[in-house]
Amino acid sequence: MSATMPGQPLSQAARPGTAAPRGVPAWLRKTGVAVRSLALFVAAWWGLSLWNGNPIQLPDPWRVAQAMWELALEGELHEHALVSAGRIGLALVIAVAVAVPLGFVMGLSRRVEAYVDPLVELLRPISGIAWIPLALFIFGVGNTLPVFIMVYVAIFPLLLNTVAGVRGVDPKLLAAARTMGISRRATLRHVIVPAALPTVMVGLRLAFAGAWAAVVAAELIGAPSGLGFAIEWYRQLLMSPKVFGFIAMIGLVGFVCDALLRALQRKLTPWTEGTGL
Amino acid sequence: MSTIAASSPGARPARPSRRLALWQATALPLALLVAWQLWALTLPENTRAPYPSKVLATFFSLTASGDLPAALVQSLGRVLAGFGVALVLGVALGVAMGSSRALRDNLDPVIESFRPIAPMAVLPIAILWFGTGTPAALAIVSYAAFFPLLVNTVHGVSRVDRKLMQAAQTMGVPRWRILRHVLLPAALPSVLLGARLAMGVAWTAIIAAELAVGAKAGGGTSGGIGQMMFVYYAYSVDLNAIVVCMVVVGVVALAIDRLFRLAEHRLMPWRH
Secondary structure (H helix, E strand, O other): OOOOOOOOOHHHHHOOOOOOOOOOOHHHHHHHHHHHHHHHHHHHHHHHHHHHOOOOOOOOHHHHHHHHHHHHHHOHHHHHHHHHHHHHHHHHHHHHHHHHHHHHHHHHOHHHHHHHHHHHHHHOOOOHHHHHHHHHHHHOOOOHHHHHHHHHHHHHHHHHHHHHHHHOOOHHHHHHHHHOOOOHHHHHHHHHHHHHHHHHHHHHHHHHHHHHHHHHHHHHHHOOOOHHHHHHHHHHOOOHHHHHHHHHHHHHHHHHHHHHHHHHHHHHOHHHOOOOO | OOHHHHOOHHHOOOOOOHHHHHHHHHHHHHHHHHHHHHHHHOOOOOOOOOOHHHHHHHHHHHHHHOHHHHHHHHHHHHHHHHHHHHHHHHHHHHHHHHHOHHHHHHHHHHHHHHOOOOHHHHHHHHHHHHOOOHHHHHHHHHHHHHHHHHHHHHHHHHOOOHHHHHHHHHOOOOHHHHHHHHHHHHHHHHHHHHHHHHHHHHHHHHHHHHHHHHHHOOOOOOOHHHHHHHHHHHOOOOHHHHHHHHHHHHHHHHHHHHHHHHHHHHHOHHHO
């Protein structure tokens, strides 16, 4: 019995230790499984929508695809996506500019950490979402509110990961640098920063995930544009296919941004590949 | 820059005394509170801006009137119910996906397509399906809590030592007893970690859901602490009450986190 026997379940072939079918690379097989699963999911969705019979509650996949195509042609889809992506980009830049230097100072000096950490731990449990009403009152409906909420959400994972990264630098490396008489500045630049960078990058990805979840809420409630706003707008008009289209867009933009961050991570810290970070 | 040296364990300064530690822990928060209160003194008498003494007074009056406890109980009840649904679904599917590689390979693409969709993005659908009451809030909470539970359970179950399973199978232990006595204890640390993360996002999600339902349905039926905040924002414009709600939200989040950590200590004494 060979592994290439037709009709054999794919799961058998996918098991490690079994010989891979000749001529079919692993990535292609994986894509095949993914396509099949997603096709089954779409079929189930279609069946459910036929059974439900209410296009406002559950439009069928074809209608959603049509609505997305229309929105893409009118430019509305990428317009809102770009607004949301721009806001999250700005928020991440601000959060990195605040949290990473502060994290380095806190990681290097136990005294600074002893003073600042309690404040961080007091604020951290208050979710960004809970700031929305107060921030709405201060900033009003507009661009500032979502950016503020996202900066707030993104700062904590970045800060904590930077502190942990700096603290986690191998003491032997520091001692070696000192023994070799390298200046403090060069130690920071060539030993501490590279050693802390992988953890900081993980913090950045966590910050993005948190901020992306928060931006939808912030835009839903207090912004005149963006993906969160668009979903709620079309829900009120009961144009469900467009609602589903924009929800799919949120998933897609979130996925693409995470892939970009992962690519950045690979580029900045290629040595962490496969270590689980 | 002697600070670099200070971060290596050998050069760590002597453990600070308890008094110093207390001073360090309270100095910055207290200074900010005092500055906030002093800033409020410069404002006109009937200002709407919140400040610490007024926030404290509002907290007491809201607690005495029973509004705050009632809203808190409603929100917590929804979180627990939604978390319960997610716990059953997430752990059951997680055990199945963790123990069968075929199932995992086939379901992963669908799960991963839904993971980047924020819980709040699903809220409009939940409103379309369930209206603006408790069921919609429950759906959001379950959706939010499902993914951390599932992902961590799969991770924990798939990492269980195969030798333990094979040993149990060799000795002819029935399947459900293997599940109960080998698989679940070995996967427990991951499941509990998933539960703690899930409860955190569930609490955030319920506030967001109540807030948005209050915002979009024009107040009314939903209740809960998130909606209470929205009413104070949109109708009575009481910023002190909003700050009270924010602090309560934070305290509850902290309490949830500590409870789960305590449970981790209790249920897995071998880890400490």
